Amino acid sequence: MARLGRSFGFLLSATALSNLADGVLKVGAPLLALTFTRSPVQVALVGAAATLPWLLLALHAGALADRLDRRRIMVLANVIRAAVLMAVAVLGALGLMNLWIMLVAVLLACVSEVFADVSAQSVLPMTVAPAHLTTANGRVVSTQTIGNDFAGAPVAGLLVTLLPAAVFGAPALLYGAAGLLLLGMRGRFRPQPENTGPRLPDRHPRPESTSSGTGRRSMAGDIGEALRYLWRHRFLRTLAVSAGLLNFASAAYFGVLVLWVVGDGSRIGLDPAGYGLVMTALAVGAVAGSLVSDRVVRLFGEGRALAGLWLISALLHLVPVLLPIAWLLYPTAVVWGAAGAAANVLVITARQRLIPAGLLGRVNSAYRLIGMGGMPIGAVLGGVLGEFAGLPAVFLSAAGVCLAAVGLLWRVVPDRISSPLTSDASIPDISRSRSAPKGLR
CATH class of the missing domain: 1.20.1250.20 (MFS general substrate transporter like domains)
Structure with missing residues (x-):
């Protein structure tokens, strides 16, 4: 980890927590939906709510990631989905949960996920040296797999059985902690205009890059350029x-x-x-x-x-x-x-x-x-x-x-x-x- 830098350590730790939260939510939400309905169509709406933001907002998330500080986008996205899910967890603890509240919560959480994930892939080259990208991506993918598939599923099954409201409360805490860890990344993570290239922290050399001048054109122009x-x-x-x-x-x-x-x-x-x-x-x-x-x-x-x-x-x-x-x-x-x-x-x-x-x-x-x-x-x-x-x-x-x-x-x-x-x-x-x-x- 030392050769990948301190900032990468914070990024990887935040990735571990947020993907554990993703795993709990991905498995727990459909299981929790079964307590409200046995309709296949209504249960399928949970999956639709989780994927719809990618179809509608992916290009806009990419445009913002090229305009703004990518780390700040990730922090804000984690804070928003933590707040949304914690509010729903409170409703669940009070016995006020229903299927439609749950669907709105999943939809809003996954809207934030689109912006967080797009920025995460874009910020990694600004965090590690180009020669270490394959190694860094390997660690990120393995961390995502462990959180989503190994740990998330059994934790979700346990929470649905013992404390259903925690299906949303636990991910909320994990997303909040991930946002705090991202604050430990040092440096600027906003693409620089006029061919100056990104400023790389942790003493890594700065690669040549092309600036798109995103601040001088509309978002539609940015998306069209991409x-x-x-x-x-x-x-x-x-x-x-x-x-x-x-x-x-x-x-x-x-x-x-x-x-x-x-x-x-x-x-x-x-x-x-x-x-x-x-x-x-x-x-x-x-x-x-x-x-x-x-x-x-x-x-x-x-x-x-x-x-x-x-x-x-x-x-x-x-x-x-x-x-x-x-x-x-x-x-x-x-x-x-x-x-x-x-x-x-x-x-x-x-x-x-x-x-x-x-x-x-x-x-x-x-x-x-x-x-x-x-x-x-x-x-x-x-x-x-x-x-x-x-x-x-x-x-x-x-x-x-x-x-x-x-x-x-x-x-x-x-x-x-x-x-x-x-x-x-x-x-x-x-x-x-x-x-x-x-x-x-």
Whole structure:
């Protein structure tokens, strides 16, 4: 941790607390909804409330992250969601909670999450040296996985049983503590105009960056600039589309996987506890993969590592349908989680290195809209296809889409994804031969 700096330590600690809160809220809110209604539509509204802010506000959150101090945005977002959730916890303790109050609370908390998460990814390159980005992102992703998947779920289940109001009260305290920890980060974290680049704390060298002059134009102009940048950058554009295809297919796949795996009438026949262990194995692999991602890069290079990891994930979609053996699911899940998390670290690091500092928040947001926007559609289409054509059709189709995404990426990925570009005019057209052009080396 010493080589990553004191500010990164505060950022990582705040990430741990806020993601533990995310895990409790993500699992606890749907469970709590079941105490108010058994309607599938009404319960599904909890998930809709959690994802809707990303579709509506991601681009605006990115624009603000490129205009204002990113650390202050994160602090304010944590304070707001802490206050909202604590107020709802008080209502719950007084017996005044209902489904609609809970939905409003989840919606407002997730609005704050959009602004906090966009700023968090954009502030990291201002906190650590460029050479340490892969290592830093690996630690962040592993911390997020532990909070969301390992600790959050069991804590939420316990709170729903013992003290339902604490499903909101505990995350409120965690978000508040995360906001306080962020105050320990030293330095300025606002993108600087006129090509001065960000001011890096903790004695790290300042990389060259491109300023967008965000203070001199409208927010619509800022967002338009980011969309144009992403569209003109062949590698980032292709990466976003490929990630969108992967997430679309994975949403369809995992939306119905439980029907194939769990129950007496399923093909594999695990009980719910066994399926929970499969998800735990997936999380174990994710933590391991995020921590060794920098070693994978040193062995194979950034471009080959990313394409190879995505290829492994695509092929693993076939294992449950071609080899429906219960015990085989566990090692498959470990490898699956490791490949997915390691690839995620490389993708985040690539964006942080390639996108100029003054555009990072907005282009990240545009990327995530493309990369994640198709997930609800994929889940619905997976259910429809499974209903009319059978579950194997869903699994094989998802694997095919994932392989197509890998092929699309392979045509443009450079062997090395390294230093940031120095100006909008230098956006390269990456060679189909996969050799990195001069602008990226």
